[in-house]
Amino acid sequence: MQMVSQVMTRDVRFVSPQESLQRAAQMMDEMNVGALPVCDGDRLVGMVTDRDITIRGTAAGKAPQDCHVDEVMSSDVRWCFEDQSLDDVMxxxxxxxxxxxxxxxxxxxxxxxxIVSLGDVVTKASGRPEDVDRTMEKISTPSEPDRSPAGTGGGSPAAGAAAAGGTGLGSAADAGDTRAPEIGTPAGTDAAGASGASGGTASTTGTSGPRTGPRP
Known part of the structure; x- marks a missing residue:
C-alpha cells in the first residue's frame, strides 16, 4: 500500500498571513502555481488561491499592496498526514x-x-492506473454553479464562501484537535484545470520559507 510520504512534495513554500496580496501573487507567478499554504511560523493556518486574490481582494476593491493575505485566505483548510494511505487521499x-x-x-x-498535488498523484502513484484516471475524472467534472444568476437572490452563504475561496481539509482553527483530519480545498477555488495540475512542481528558496509548489 503506497503512503502519502512516498509521493508528497516536501520543502513547500508558504506565505505569511500578514504578507500583502501583491507579494502572494508575485510568489504564485514566480513558481507558476495557483495556490499557497498560509503559515504562522511553520503552523498551517490557511490556504490562499489566485481566485481568493481576484474575488475576495481585487473584485472587492482592496488594494493588493495594502490588503493582507489573512483578509482573503480560506482558514477552513483540510490536510492529511504523511503516513496516511494514498488511496484514501485520492x-x-x-x-x-x-x-x-x-x-x-x-x-x-x-x-x-x-503537500500532495494532483500532479504528484499522476506522476508518482504506483499500480492501478485506473484509480488515478478515476480521480482525475472526478476532480475535473464541472461542479455546480458558485452562485445564482444576478437578481434571483438564490444560493446559500456556504455556496458563496466556496465560490470566493472555498473550504479545505480539517479546520486550521481545529489545529489542536487530534482526531483524524479530512482533506482538501474544493476544485472550484482553483482556476487551473486538471491538466495543469499534473504538470509537476517548482522549487526554490525564499524569504517566506522554502519554496516548492505543485503546478496549478
Missing part, C-alpha cells in the same frame, strides 16, 4: 474535487511538512 480528492492537500505533522501544532 478518494477524498475525488469526492471533494480538490487538487492539492497540505501534509501536516502529527503534533498539536500541525506544522506544514509538505
Amino acid at each position: 478518494q477524498r480528492m475525488a469526492d471533494t474535487q480538490i487538487r492539492r492537500v497540505p501534509v501536516v505533522s502529527h503534533d498539536d501544532a500541525h506544522r506544514l511538512i509538505g
Whole structure:
C-alpha cells in the first residue's frame, strides 16, 4: 500500500498571513502555481488561491499592496498526514474535487511538512492506473454553479464562501484537535484545470520559507 510520504512534495513554500496580496501573487507567478499554504511560523493556518486574490481582494476593491493575505485566505483548510494511505487521499480528492492537500505533522501544532498535488498523484502513484484516471475524472467534472444568476437572490452563504475561496481539509482553527483530519480545498477555488495540475512542481528558496509548489 503506497503512503502519502512516498509521493508528497516536501520543502513547500508558504506565505505569511500578514504578507500583502501583491507579494502572494508575485510568489504564485514566480513558481507558476495557483495556490499557497498560509503559515504562522511553520503552523498551517490557511490556504490562499489566485481566485481568493481576484474575488475576495481585487473584485472587492482592496488594494493588493495594502490588503493582507489573512483578509482573503480560506482558514477552513483540510490536510492529511504523511503516513496516511494514498488511496484514501485520492478518494477524498475525488469526492471533494480538490487538487492539492497540505501534509501536516502529527503534533498539536500541525506544522506544514509538505503537500500532495494532483500532479504528484499522476506522476508518482504506483499500480492501478485506473484509480488515478478515476480521480482525475472526478476532480475535473464541472461542479455546480458558485452562485445564482444576478437578481434571483438564490444560493446559500456556504455556496458563496466556496465560490470566493472555498473550504479545505480539517479546520486550521481545529489545529489542536487530534482526531483524524479530512482533506482538501474544493476544485472550484482553483482556476487551473486538471491538466495543469499534473504538470509537476517548482522549487526554490525564499524569504517566506522554502519554496516548492505543485503546478496549478
